[in-house]
Amino acid sequence: MNTAAPISRRHFCRVTALASGALLVHVQALGEIAVRRRDHNAKATPFSPGAFVSIDPNGQITIIVARPEIGQGVRTSLPMLVAEEMDADWASIRVEQAEGVDAAAYGDQYAGGSQSVRNGWDPLRRAGALARTMLVAAAASQWGVDPSSCTTSHSTVHHPPTGRRLSYGVLTTAAAQLPVPTDVTLKNPAAYSIIGHPTRQVDGDAIVHGTERFGIDVRIPGMRVASVERAPVIGARVLSVDDAAARAIPGVRDVITIDADALPGFGDNSPRPPNGVAVIADSTWIALKGRRALRVTWSAGAAAEDSADRRAECQRLAALPPERVVRNDGDVVRAFVGAARTLEAVYELPLVAHAPMEPMNCVADVRADRCDIWAPTQNPAGARDVAARITGLPPAAVTVHITRSGGGFGRRFYSDFVGEAAALSRAIRGPVQVVWTREDDIQHDFYRPASCHVMRGALDDRGQIVAWSQYLINAQRGEFLRWQLPAGVTSLPAGDELGPYDFPAGFVPNLRLAATALHSPVPLGQWRSVEESTNVFVYQCFIDELAHLAGRDPLDYRLALIGASTTMPLEGRGSYDAQRLRHVFELAAREARWGTPLPAGMGRGIAGAYANHAYVAMVAEVEVDSQRDIHVHRIVAAADLGTVVNPLGAAAQIEGSIIFGLSAALKHEITVAKGRVTQSNFTDFPVIRMNEAPTIELHFLRSAGPPLSGGEPGVPATAPAVANAIFAATGIRVRRLPIRRVDLAAS
Amino acid sequence: MRLTLSINGQAREADVPADTPLLWVLRDALALTGTKFGCGIGACGACTVLLDGVATRSCQLPVTGAVGKPVTTIEGLSAAGGRRLQAAWLHEDVAQCGYCQAGQLMAAASLLARTPHPTDAEIDAAMAGNICRCGTYGRIRRAIHRAAEPAST
Ligand code: FES
Ligand code: FES
Numbered sequence: 001m002n003t004a005a006p007i008s009r010r011h012f013c014r015v016t017a018l019a020s021g022a023l024l025v026h027v028q029a030l031g032e033i034a035v036r037r038r039d040h041n042a043k044a045t046p047f048s049p050g051a052f053v054s055i056d057p058n059g060q061i062t063i064i065v066a067r068p069e070i071g072q073g074v075r076t077s078l079p080m081l082v083a084e085e086m087d088a089d090w091a092s093i094r095v096e097q098a099e100g101v102d103a104a105a106y107g108d109q110y111a112g113g114s115q116s117v118r119n120g121w122d123p124l125r126r127a128g129a130l131a132r133t134m135l136v137a138a139a140a141s142q143w144g145v146d147p148s149s150c151t152t153s154h155s156t157v158h159h160p161p162t163g164r165r166l167s168y169g170v171l172t173t174a175a176a177q178l179p180v181p182t183d184v185t186l187k188n189p190a191a192y193s194i195i196g197h198p199t200r201q202v203d204g205d206a207i208v209h210g211t212e213r214f215g216i217d218v219r220i221p222g223m224r225v226a227s228v229e230r231a232p233v234i235g236a237r238v239l240s241v242d243d244a245a246a247r248a249i250p251g252v253r254d255v256i257t258i259d260a261d262a263l264p265g266f267g268d269n270s271p272r273p274p275n276g277v278a279v280i281a282d283s284t285w286i287a288l289k290g291r292r293a294l295r296v297t298w299s300a301g302a303a304a305e306d307s308a309d310r311r312a313e314c315q316r317l318a319a320l321p322p323e324r325v326v327r328n329d330g331d332v333v334r335a336f337v338g339a340a341r342t343l344e345a346v347y348e349l350p351l352v353a354h355a356p357m358e359p360m361n362c363v364a365d366v367r368a369d370r371c372d373i374w375a376p377t378q379n380p381a382g383a384r385d386v387a388a389r390i391t392g393l394p395p396a397a398v399t400v401h402i403t404r405s406g407g408g409f410g411r412r413f414y415s416d417f418v419g420e421a422a423a424l425s426r427a428i429r430g431p432v433q434v435v436w437t438r439e440d441d442i443q444h445d446f447y448r449p450a451s452c453h454v455m456r457g458a459l460d461d462r463g464q465i466v467a468w469s470q471y472l473i474n475a476q477r478g479e480f481l482r483w484q485l486p487a488g489v490t491s492l493p494a495g496d497e498l499g500p501y502d503f504p505a506g507f508v509p510n511l512r513l514a515a516t517a518l519h520s521p522v523p524l525g526q527w528r529s530v531e532e533s534t535n536v537f538v539y540q541c542f543i544d545e546l547a548h549l550a551g552r553d554p555l556d557y558r559l560a561l562i563g564a565s566t567t568m569p570l571e572g573r574g575s576y577d578a579q580r581l582r583h584v585f586e587l588a589a590r591e592a593r594w595g596t597p598l599p600a601g602m603g604r605g606i607a608g609a610y611a612n613h614a615y616v617a618m619v620a621e622v623e624v625d626s627q628r629d630i631h632v633h634r635i636v637a638a639a640d641l642g643t644v645v646n647p648l649g650a651a652a653q654i655e656g657s658i659i660f661g662l663s664a665a666l667k668h669e670i671t672v673a674k675g676r677v678t679q680s681n682f683t684d685f686p687v688i689r690m691n692e693a694p695t696i697e698l699h700f701l702r703s704a705g706p707p708l709s710g711g712e713p714g715v716p717a718t719a720p721a722v723a724n725a726i727f728a729a730t731g732i733r734v735r736r737l738p739i740r741r742v743d744l745a746a747s
Numbered sequence: 748m749r750l751t752l753s754i755n756g757q758a759r760e761a762d763v764p765a766d767t768p769l770l771w772v773l774r775d776a777l778a779l780t781g782t783k784f785g786c787g788i789g790a791c792g793a794c795t796v797l798l799d800g801v802a803t804r805s806c807q808l809p810v811t812g813a814v815g816k817p818v819t820t821i822e823g824l825s826a827a828g829g830r831r832l833q834a835a836w837l838h839e840d841v842a843q844c845g846y847c848q849a850g851q852l853m854a855a856a857s858l859l860a861r862t863p864h865p866t867d868a869e870i871d872a873a874m875a876g877n878i879c880r881c882g883t884y885g886r887i888r889r890a891i892h893r894a895a896e897p898a899s900t
Contacts, residue, residue, distance in 0.1 A: 069844075070844060071842075071843035071844025071845070071846075071881050072843075073843070200837065200840040201840060201842065203842075203845065204836070204837045204840060204841075204842060205837065207842045207845035207848050207849075208821075208824075208833040208836045208837060208842075208848065208852060209781070209821065209822065209824070209825065209833070210779075210780075210781020210782070210820065210821030210822045210824070210849050211781065211822070212845055213780070214783075214845075214846060216780075216783070216784065217774075217780035219778065219780070225775070250764075251764075283763070283767075283771060283775040283776070284771050284774070284775055284784075285763070285764065285767045285768065285771040285775070286764065289764075355880060356844070356846075356880055357783075357785055357791075357793065357844060357846040357847050357878065357879070357880040357881070358783070358785075358844070358846045359784065359785070404844070404845070405844060406783070406844045406845070406846025406847075407843075407844045407846060407880050407881055408844075409880075435784075437787055438785065438786040438787060438788070438791075439787075648840050649840075652840070652843055652881075652883070652886070653843075655882060655883075655885055655886075656843055656881045656882035656883065657882070658882065659879075659881075659882025659884065660880075660881075660882055681786055681787075681788055681790055682786050682788075682790040682791055682878060683788070683790050687878055687880060688882070688884075689874075689875045689876075689877075689878060689884075690870070690871055690874040690875050690877065690879075690884045690887065690888070691871035691872070691874075691875040693882070693884035693885065695885070696885055
């Protein structure tokens with residue numbers, strides 16, 4: 001049994017006095033703090049807090065991580081924040097994944113937008129500091145000394161004047177009886193012994209021994225496996241199913257049609273899955289065999305959808321006036337008339353898939369009064385809500401067991417795969433694991449939207465940019481994510497994928513950003529670094545074009561444009577510091593020895609941005625050989641991520657982002673023909689492999705501010721750095737991704 | 748069909764259709780989920796195991812092809828002489844999501860068994876079949892070189 005007594009209205013601090021003597025520190029979403037003692041016989045879930053630490057009387061410190069681990073390293077970086085401020089012995093802490101979803105206790109639990117460390121920075125450090133303060137108070141009162149004469153290290157309170165010491169474990173019972181301080185003092189960063197120190201991930205050992213459990217590894221008693229044949233044409237419905245051959249296969253238990261169009265639970269950031277027919281079997285292989293034996297007749301669906309037509313439509317729209325002007329500074333028309341030189345260029349980006357290494361999967365166990373979901377999800381609350389609406393159960397009756405995810409990249413933010421599993425478990429009245437094949441994954445993704453950008457630039461007689469215009473034709477995020485519109489609003493304005501503060505907004509006197517919406521039935525979603533993955537490519541290539549038009553060095557040209565600017569406004573009340581952007585450009589260039597000669601056939605390209613909340617610039621060294629094959633030999637990157645909590649993990653994120661960005665630059669393209677996605681596996685949707693991976697050199701700018709981000713900001717600059725390097729090597733300007741050999745043949 | 752397999756030095760029985768790929772026998776029938784499913788067509792390497800000491804795509808091998816041959820999975824890598832490689836992986840903090848890493852380790856173990864001191868080109872050739880979507884290639888390369896160093900360093 002647990003009781004909670006509010007101590008302070010403002011801080012919502014609570015102590016629960018219970019038998020076992022375990023001390024729990026609980027930090028709520030907005031930095032609110034509660035301290036509890038937990039009875040080990042009691043269920044942990046009723047008060048499952050967002051991020052908390054418990055100390056057993058035997059000294060075992062457990063730190064709970066509420067956000068999903070998708071490879072971004074939160075199971076290491078978030079506990080580091082807690083452990084630092086409580087002076088816990090890092091080597092002996094245990095990390096546990098929070099069970100279930102509880103917004104009131106945890107706050108946001110999603111993994112997305114590169115914000116986990118940034119948003120955890122304050123509350124998690126405060127959680128650690130609070131635990132430490134109370135443990136010190138307990139020791140000091142036992143010794144009869146002033147708490148300020150005590151120090152802490154390695155999970156122990158010391159009293160240096162007398163040489164006494166007490167480990168945290170023996171202090172938990174006493175600490176939990178103490179009043180909860182209403183405020184705590186955080187460490188001076190100079191005293192950090194965990195934050196800022198390269199720290200290997202806590203799950204490494206389980207991973208190299210094959211014992212780490214991902215979503216696809218979940219096994220529960222009585223569980224069947226399902227494989228789903230999904231509508232081959234976008235939007236098609238099941239007309240009829242001949243499942244006789246499938247049902248004849250020993251081990252096939254059932255065949256169930258999923259009328260996804262009729263399932264409740266989707267909408268508002270949660271697009272629905274395609275319609276499908278599921279084969280339920282005793283094992284994955286039998287389910288796959290059963291599925292192959294199905295004969296399904298489908299309705300026509302969006303059989304007219306075709307990527308080539310859509311591209312032509314984009315180009316047609318590009319010639320028309322935009323639907324909406326997102327930003328309009330100065331007088332662009334007049335500036336163009338009076339310009340010494342002008343340039344117009346059209347950039348195009350394709351649909352791309354996420355293709356995380358672990359295909360989508362989910363185990364659902366729907367009972368009359370409860371539902372358990374085991375899902376490699378980036379969005380546990382979204383998964384819960386979809387499951388609740390499909391099963392008709394209240395959200396509180398749905399438990400989402402958050403498993404490790406084999407990559408995410410935005411794909412697992414959507415709960416289509418959870419909804420399918422919940423619907424199937426409800427239909428068969430038992431637990432079922434839905435396993436997607438790679439073909440399912442590539443063909444039924446929510447793709448990064450394809451886009452077309454008409455760029456225009458005007459230079460004065462000294463080569464300076466006097467006018468800049470970007471006209472974007474692209475899908476509408478609010479439309480493809482099915483945002484619920486406020487009352488009275490019937491459609492969303494075009495241009496929600498165009499940042500009105502994107503570079504060079506604020507640096508160029510006459511600037512116009514405009515957009516027209518493109519509508520298509522292709523399922524779309526957000527992809528690692530979201531619109532920055534396309535916009536930064538476009539503006540960092542186009543500024544390169546203008547630099548060359550002006551006869552200027554591309555680095556100097558960018559630096560001159562930034563000039564002495566400092567605080568640049570962002571949407572809302574945010575801002576970024578243009579000098580920090582300058583510094584990452586300078587650092588990347590210096591470390592890459594920008595301007596020094598390279599062998600023939602090779603070129604250097606630079607690109608950088610404040611994007612996804614951080615500053616990253618990079619120089620790519622690229623060779624285009626006599627066969628017109630592209631070899632990216634080296635990428636030198638500089639990043640200002642604010643305070644880097646775990647340099648080893650943050651570096652992994654930037655390194656990985658560069659490889660991810662490179663796959664998009666050189667390989668990725670999803671096309672739709674007659675309403676069907678053409679690509680199906682890593683053969684026709686290839687990714688960068690070991691033999692194609694460049695050497696990556698990464699330099700962090702020393703930065704004292706709070707952490708910014710890590711998971712995404714390395715992606716956007718990669719493609720433009722490579723395209724700019726290809727121009728430097730060959731004189732050929734590539735304005736369309738992925739960059740193909742054929743683009744380099746025309747010289 | 749009833750089969751006896753030799754997995755990680757143990758005789759293991761499975762009753763599965765004869766055309767079942769070894770991958771699904773390991774994962775579904777034997778609860779050895781360390782070996783991963785990534786593509787099902789031999790294109791990603793996530794399912795790599797050692798068959799007779801050689802890296803093999805278990806998604807492409809019907810289980811009958813494994814009968815009578817020793818199979819080593821990631822769960823048995825330590826006992827099969829892989830500790831040094833695993834230690835190198837940990838030292839370099841290779842994994843991000845970790846999903847591909849079982850396959851990467853098995854491919855690397857196979858490489859080092861044949862080529863104890865591989866060059867970068869030999870690493871490229873041996874590892875190009877193993878995709879890491881998280882992009883850990885640089886650290887994988889360093890870990891393989893580290894595992895190949897003389898034990899004294
Ligand atoms: S799953 Fe076997 S090679 Fe990809
Ligand atoms: S570590 Fe995620 S796929 Fe390799």
